[in-house]
Amino acid sequence: QIQLVQSGPELKKPGESLKISCKASGYTFTDYAMQWVKQAPGKGLQYMGWINTQTGKPTYADDFKERFVFSLETSASTAYLQINNLKNEDTATYFCAPGEVPFAYWGQGTLVTVSS
Amino acid sequence: DIQMTQSPASLSASLGETVTIECRASEDIYNGLAWYQQKPGKSPQLLIYNANSLHTGVPSRFSGSGSGTQYSLKINSLQSEDVASYFCQQYYNYPTFGGGTKLELK
Numbered sequence: 624q625i626q627l628v629q630s631g632p633e634l635k636k637p638g639e640s641l642k643i644s645c646k647a648s649g650y651t652f653t654d655y656a657m658q659w660v661k662q663a664p665g666k667g668l669q670y671m672g673w674i675n676t677q678t679g680k681p682t683y684a685d686d687f688k689e690r691f692v693f694s695l696e697t698s699a700s701t702a703y704l705q706i707n708n709l710k711n712e713d714t715a716t717y718f719c720a721p722g723e724v725p726f727a728y729w730g731q732g733t734l735v736t737v738s739s
Numbered sequence: 740d741i742q743m744t745q746s747p748a749s750l751s752a753s754l755g756e757t758v759t760i761e762c763r764a765s766e767d768i769y770n771g772l773a774w775y776q777q778k779p780g781k782s783p784q785l786l787i788y789n790a791n792s793l794h795t796g797v798p799s800r801f802s803g804s805g806s807g808t809q810y811s812l813k814i815n816s817l818q819s820e821d822v823a824s825y826f827c828q829q830y831y832n833y834p835t836f837g838g839g840t841k842l843e844l845k
Contacts (some may be wrong), residue, residue, distance in 0.1 A: 668775075668783065668826055668836040684833065685740075718782055724830035725773035727794065729782035 625649040627719055627730035634736045635709050642705045643733045645719035652700035653677050655722040659693065659704055662732075663715040671717075674702060709737045741765050741829050745837030751845045756817045760840045762827035764808040771831030774803055774812045777839075778823045786825075787812060819844065 630644040645657065659671040672683040674693040681693035692705040706713055714737045720726035742765040752758045762772065770790040775783035785794045787803035790810055800815040814821055822844055827837040 667839045668828070670834040670836065724834050725775075725785055725788045725828060726783070727785050729784075732782050 625721070625728045627721065627728060629717075629719060629730040629733045632734040632736070634738070636739055637709055637711060637737055639709050639737075640705065640707045641709065641735065642703050643717055643735070645702045645704070645730050647700045647702070647721060650721070652697060657693070657695075657702040658720045658722075658724070658726065660718045660720060660726075660729075661687075661715045662718065663712075666715075671704075676702070706735070709735075711737050713737050741768060741832050741835055743827055743829055743835050743837040745827055745840055747840060748838065749841045749843070751843045752817050753845045754817055754819065758814045758817055758821075758842065760812045760825050760827075760842075762805075762810045762812075762829075762837045764810070764829055767807050768829045768831035770806060771829055772803070772805070772810045773828045773830065774801075775826045775828065776821075776823045777826065783826060814842075817844075 626648045628646045633641050635641050653676045656673045656675055658673040661669045661671050670684055671687045674681045679695055690707045694703045702719055716732040716734050718732045719730040721728055744763045746761050772790045774787040776786050777783040786797050786801050790805055791803045802813050805811050825840045829835055
């Protein structure tokens with residue numbers, strides 16, 4: 624069955640960078656794009672964009688065109704979300720989800736806390 | 740971007756009751772709408788897609804309806820395991836989510 628396993632929680636200071644991983648199994652990794660969704664504490668869901676797992680081309684939603692980078696390690700069936708120059712407002716849980724919208728499968732989420 | 744306005748923001752209901760949650764889109768989304776359930780500390784789970792199609796394995800007490808800009812999720816005979824937050828998502832255009840509805844037991 625399709626599974627997405629994300630890396631563990633992160634505690635970072637403003638200005639630092641981090642890279643979250645999302646390891647997929649149960650399907651051919653390059654068959655589906657990988658999507659990313661942000662959920663700030665106690666808030667709703669915000670679509671961040673997606674990466675084409677065949678070409679590696681990322682597409683970012685407007686709010687995520689600066690400081691956010693989607694990447695792949697196809698040989699390891701893993702997608703990455705890198706956030707540079709972290710800000711307090713990046714504190715959130717980040718989810719990966721393969722395939723087209725709507726999202727039938729989700730990773731378990733990675734909690735990122737940014738605090739000085 | 741298409742804005743999704745979801746109501747109510749919170750809801751308290753009794754076991755066995757019927758509950759309705761609504762989403763209004765800022766423009767016609769041609770049934771490109773999904774509903775998700777999210778329990779605390781968990782990832783969202785797909786309930787309904789294409790406005791009224793039940794996702795595999797979802798209990799039949801959940802149903803979706805609507806068209807144009809107005810959509811709703813109905814839960815018949817509320818069960819304790821239905822206590823969760825619910826989100827709508829439009830995918831006719833670049834995906835956007837509603838603000839969510841937190842459902843609690845009365």
